[in-house]
Amino acid sequence: MFVKVTPSAARQVTIYFEGQPLEVDEGITVAAAVLGSSHGWTRTTHGGHKRGPYCHMGVCFECLMTINGVPNQQACLIPVAEGMRVSRQTGVPNFDKESCNHA
Amino acid sequence: MSSKDTAGAVVIGGGAVGTAVACYLAMDGVDVTLVEHGEFAWGSSRRCDGHVVTYDTPPGAYSQFCKYGQDMFHAAEKFLPVDFEFSPEGLGLLVDDERDLDAVCANYEGKKNEGVDVTLWDRDDLRHHEPNIGDSILACLNFNGDCKLNPMRLCQGLAMHAEANGATLMTRTSVTGLRTDKGRITTVETDKGLIHTDNVILAAGVWTPLLADMVGLSVPVRPRQGHVLVTERVRNLVGKNYAEYGYLLAKGGKTRSDATPEMEHFGVAFVLEPSHAGTILLGSSRRYVGMNIRPDPTVMRIIAQRARHFYPALADTRVIRCYAGLRPCTPDAKPIISPTPLQGLFVATGHEGNGIGLSLITGKLISEMVRGQAPFMDISYMALDRFGTSSVTHSAGTTTA
Ligand SMILES: Cc1cc2nc3c(=O)[nH]c(=O)nc-3n(C[C@H](O)[C@H](O)[C@H](O)COP(=O)(O)OP(=O)(O)OC[C@H]3O[C@@H](n4cnc5c(N)ncnc54)[C@H](O)[C@@H]3O)c2cc1C
Ligand code: FES
Numbered sequence: 450m451f452v453k454v455t456p457s458a459a460r461q462v463t464i465y466f467e468g469q470p471l472e473v474d475e476g477i478t479v480a481a482a483v484l485g486s487s488h489g490w491t492r493t494t495h496g497g498h499k500r501g502p503y504c505h506m507g508v509c510f511e512c513l514m515t516i517n518g519v520p521n522q523q524a525c526l527i528p529v530a531e532g533m534r535v536s537r538q539t540g541v542p543n544f545d546k547e548s549c550n551h552a
Numbered sequence: 553m554s555s556k557d558t559a560g561a562v563v564i565g566g567g568a569v570g571t572a573v574a575c576y577l578a579m580d581g582v583d584v585t586l587v588e589h590g591e592f593a594w595g596s597s598r599r600c601d602g603h604v605v606t607y608d609t610p611p612g613a614y615s616q617f618c619k620y621g622q623d624m625f626h627a628a629e630k631f632l633p634v635d636f637e638f639s640p641e642g643l644g645l646l647v648d649d650e651r652d653l654d655a656v657c658a659n660y661e662g663k664k665n666e667g668v669d670v671t672l673w674d675r676d677d678l679r680h681h682e683p684n685i686g687d688s689i690l691a692c693l694n695f696n697g698d699c700k701l702n703p704m705r706l707c708q709g710l711a712m713h714a715e716a717n718g719a720t721l722m723t724r725t726s727v728t729g730l731r732t733d734k735g736r737i738t739t740v741e742t743d744k745g746l747i748h749t750d751n752v753i754l755a756a757g758v759w760t761p762l763l764a765d766m767v768g769l770s771v772p773v774r775p776r777q778g779h780v781l782v783t784e785r786v787r788n789l790v791g792k793n794y795a796e797y798g799y800l801l802a803k804g805g806k807t808r809s810d811a812t813p814e815m816e817h818f819g820v821a822f823v824l825e826p827s828h829a830g831t832i833l834l835g836s837s838r839r840y841v842g843m844n845i846r847p848d849p850t851v852m853r854i855i856a857q858r859a860r861h862f863y864p865a866l867a868d869t870r871v872i873r874c875y876a877g878l879r880p881c882t883p884d885a886k887p888i889i890s891p892t893p894l895q896g897l898f899v900a901t902g903h904e905g906n907g908i909g910l911s912l913i914t915g916k917l918i919s920e921m922v923r924g925q926a927p928f929m930d931i932s933y934m935a936l937d938r939f940g941t942s943s944v945t946h947s948a949g950t951t952t953a
Contacts, residue, residue: 495785495830510784510872521784521870541830544684544789544865 451484464533473529480505480512480525483535491524492538513538520545555744556720559585561751561922562740564727564763566590567597568703568908569900570755571710572915578717580919585720585747586711587727587740589759593707596757596907599845599877601780601825601833602706603793604699604909607643608800611662614886617929618906619668621913625699628912633716634709636701637828643698643793644673645800646822646862647691649810652797656693669696684789684865692794700793700825703908710911727756730766736895737767751922753898757880758843760901769892772939773902775878777844779837779851781859783869785830790863796822802838803885803905820854822862831872834859836905838879847874879904883939889917890936898922899936 460475466483473482480502483491490499492513502512505525512524517534520542524535563574566588574586588594604622609615629638647656656672663670673692678685682692715721722744729741730752740747754760754771764771798808799821807816814820819838826832837851852874859866882888882902887910890899900918903910917927 495828513784521786541785541787544786544869 451481462529462531462533464529464531464535466535467537476528478505478525479514479516479522479527479529479533479535482529483514483524487537490537493540495541497540515542518545555722555725556585557745557747559583559720559747559749561585561753562587562747562749563753563755564740565595565754565756565759565901566592566707566711566721566723567595567755567757568593568707568710568911569597569757569903569914570753571707571714572911573753573755573900573918574719574721574915575710575714575717576912576915576919577922578714578719580923582751582919582922583718584714585722585749586714587722587725587742587747589724589726591723592711593704595759596877596879597703597707599780599875600703600778600879600905600908601823601835602637602701602703602827602908603643603823603825604701605643605695605906606663606668607645607693607695607698607795608803608905610659611666613930613933615663615668616666617913617931618909619666619697620929621910622697622699624912624916625701628709631713632706632709633712634705636705636709638699638701639828640697640699641792642694642696643700643795645693645695645797646678646685646689646794647693647797648686648689648861649797649808650690651809653691656691656797660693663695670694671696682791684863686860686862686864689862693797698793701908702828706908706911710915727763730763730897732767732894732897735893737897749896751896751898753900753918753922755900755918757901757907758878760880760899764892764899767894767897769894769897770939771888771899771901771936772883773880773888774840774882775843776881776904777837777839777841777876777878778835778905779847779855779874779876781834781852781855781871782827782873782875783832783834783866784872786832786869787830789865789869790824790826790832792826794822794824794862796858796862799823799836802836814850814854815858818851818854820851820858822858824859824863832866832869834866834871843878845876845878847876851876880907887914887934888936889914889921889931889934891921892936
């Protein structure tokens, strides 16, 4: 379904998806990075149904994941970075003041 | 959907009020047809919050009416075929201005004397229960019996239960005219044909005046617009439903001591409802802009600012959508649950911001009226003639829109 349109970049970074290291091209999005490892799903709805990235352009909110401890992140809009921790988001995420971006 | 050309009663409008009226009529054995222009919950009932509350009425007869209406949901939860996400988790009225404390305490005593389950939290109690509350919030008056539900599911459940009890449901059907003969209602004209009937209930929310006008009747209901912001899903940011004390003043059209001119202009007062799905509904606004339901970015911004005043942590959540709806508002902001000078014609609308919460009790009362029984509660103050405008201005045999 998805075909890479650019040749692999020289630089690779390591991210951790569900704790497992993944070597991926620098500059791609988290959603693209986990496509091959996620079995098609990156979150569940509050009713427990599996969902995965759909629009890849920030519109559908189907790709919400927890990135570096912050829930509700649109994985299709966020580029990978060295050492990034990415995990699936199941159900409704807990609000945790410490993990928020803003002070 | 099925259709029939005769009915014991025709209910016009498939919002919370119309589906409840149809449901109670059907349960009471009346051969009822429900006519809805779109689908169920097509109008205001899908553009609102789902509070079923007693907090926003001062102690007195109307407050007791709201309490009775609220109690009916506990029974409906058992007999309706749809889970309408009913949760009696309570609602807290937040106080952020010292000058309001006396009024809040008087409200507390009055409500307690009426048998309402209320408790008062001081500053420390409030922080214990709501760690994310804003620093300047002083106290909270808890209405522990207040509830919330999902209005769309409620309408669906009421319509299905009406059908199971013999009602005919006609969705995607518009009423285009009403016919009378010698001062009584005889026929409902729809774009799918005529329905002959002795009883018609106008439950079309803000559209009711248009229908009443078809028989020369004046129903003084105006659309009072309101906005709701919906956040992304988060758990544990807030514990239950909240509103600010100033909400009562904004609803009553009174000026508040600490409101900004913008808040006054758009009638903005904080109200919050965590939904079953994890999103948080944030309101509210109140103004008269005709039938306009296009959300206004200025109103959205003021609501968001007000919400952050009470819950600063909301600054960290995204708003995923916003909608505006129209409250059917009468001059005294109380419903019209009433017969009319035309025999067989009844009006059930004007519930302003309480149409969801008062839907069941309205259904029960209208069913009693249609069946010629005396209402189980004194509702004379909800009669149409209180406005002195209910005379039929022309008694045309046939009037078509
Ligand atoms: C922002 C906001 C927040 C609110 N919050 C709450 C709350 O928390 N709790 C609460 O209790 N209430 C709340 N309300 C008020 C509540 O939404 C209304 O009081 C209630 O929905 C009115 O229900 P209704 O059935 O009378 O009208 P509607 O739901 O508008 O139903 C009328 C129906 O009539 C149909 N109709 C119109 N004309 C015709 C025709 N010619 N032929 C056939 N069908 C026709 C329409 O399609 C519509 O479906 C809120 C309102 C707003 C705007
Ligand atoms: S895939 Fe649609 S928003 Fe990310």
